Amino acid sequence: MPYLIAIGLIAAILVFIVEYWYIALIVIVIVVAAAVLPGIIRDVRKNKYFASEEFQQKKSEIASCVAEHNEIAAYTSEIRNRGTFALGISSTGSQSHLAAFENTSTHNYRRDRNVAQYKASNVHNSSLQVVRNAKADPIKYLMKYFNIKAEEPRLAEVEALGSEIAQLENAVINLKQREKSITKSFVPPAFILEYYAEEFMQHAGVKLSPISVPYPIYKFEYVSAGGNSSQQTTIKLDTRTIDALSERLSEKIKFKRSAAGQRALMTARLRNFIKGRDNHTCQNCSISLTKEPHLLLEVDHIVPVSKGGLSTIENLQTLCWKCNRTKSNKMVVR
Numbered sequence: 001m002p003y004l005i006a007i008g009l010i011a012a013i014l015v016f017i018v019e020y021w022y023i024a025l026i027v028i029v030i031v032v033a034a035a036v037l038p039g040i041i042r043d044v045r046k047n048k049y050f051a052s053e054e055f056q057q058k059k060s061e062i063a064s065c066v067a068e069h070n071e072i073a074a075y076t077s078e079i080r081n082r083g084t085f086a087l088g089i090s091s092t093g094s095q096s097h098l099a100a101f102e103n104t105s106t107h108n109y110r111r112d113r114n115v116a117q118y119k120a121s122n123v124h125n126s127s128l129q130v131v132r133n134a135k136a137d138p139i140k141y142l143m144k145y146f147n148i149k150a151e152e153p154r155l156a157e158v159e160a161l162g163s164e165i166a167q168l169e170n171a172v173i174n175l176k177q178r179e180k181s182i183t184k185s186f187v188p189p190a191f192i193l194e195y196y197a198e199e200f201m202q203h204a205g206v207k208l209s210p211i212s213v214p215y216p217i218y219k220f221e222y223v224s225a226g227g228n229s230s231q232q233t234t235i236k237l238d239t240r241t242i243d244a245l246s247e248r249l250s251e252k253i254k255f256k257r258s259a260a261g262q263r264a265l266m267t268a269r270l271r272n273f274i275k276g277r278d279n280h281t282c283q284n285c286s287i288s289l290t291k292e293p294h295l296l297l298e299v300d301h302i303v304p305v306s307k308g309g310l311s312t313i314e315n316l317q318t319l320c321w322k323c324n325r326t327k328s329n330k331m332v333v334r
């Protein structure tokens with residue numbers, strides 16, 4: 001019965017279109033125009049805006065801001081390429097490539113939906129209990145199952161990773177702030193930002209950086225024997241987690257009464273302290289945050305870690321990104 005009604009309805013519409021084709025034609029033209037015209041008009045307005053004297057003048061006014069933004073974008077990819085952004089590995093499955101696995105059950109059950117990732121060095125396959133406990137005390141379990149021992153060289157590695165991440169994080173945030181302020185200084189019409197944000201940046205000469213911070217991720221994973229269930233605890237090594245890890249390692253090293261364990265820890269708190277102590281001013285060229293609100297400042301080891309320099313407040317200083325880049329490039333050449 002419903003089929004008959006549908007066929008009847010379609011037939012009625014066909015008869016209507018044949019009979020009153022000119023009305024149907026007008027309706028189609030209106031519908032198409034309503035769908036296409038706004039886009040065409042917007043496109044014309046956009047081209048007009050980018051070609052306008054107002055836009056071009058603003059562009060030349062802030063050319064130096066844009067140039068500095070683009071230099072920092074290039075610097076950001078240097079930081080990204082230089083860093084390793086990795087730490088400790090799990091030993092589960094380190095030799096799994098030596099064996100083959102096959103599901104030989106005769107019944108075609110939909111098992112193996114959850115297959116353990118034995119090959120990934122950042123995944124530890126464990127019992128459900130360990131997965132749960134890792135959620136409760138991530139730092140302890142990270143150290144235990146990813147072989148991060150409370151030893152001075154390990155702590156130095158964790159701090160180095162923390163510095164890499166903080167430096168890149170800092171640069172990425174700085175770029176975003178600069179992009180915001182560049183956009184703001186143009187005061188573009190709302191539709192430009194809504195529909196042509198990326199094109200706007202291109203026309204302004206801003207090179208957008210696709211770089212994001214590659215935080216190392218560590219996982220504890222339980223997969224049931226049949227593969228029917230799987231549970232995970234994930235630990236992202238962001239600045240907060242790395243600082244907590246450094247502190248935990250340092251406590252354990254201090255407990256061993258090692259002299260090296262007595263020094264300051266390179267954490268976000270210490271970096272902020274150094275910048276504050278130096279009045280947010282580059283200790284080499286004297287440029288400061290008060291003079292340049294978007295200044296990218298970094299904390300530098302005066303005697304580099306690679307030459308035995310320690311993370312003590314006497315050996316740390318604030319440098320602007322340009323001075324720091326010049327300094328670290330010289331170090332690489334030597």
Ligand SMILES: [Zn+2]
Pocket residue numbers: 282283284285286287319320321322323324
């Ligand atoms: Zn400087």
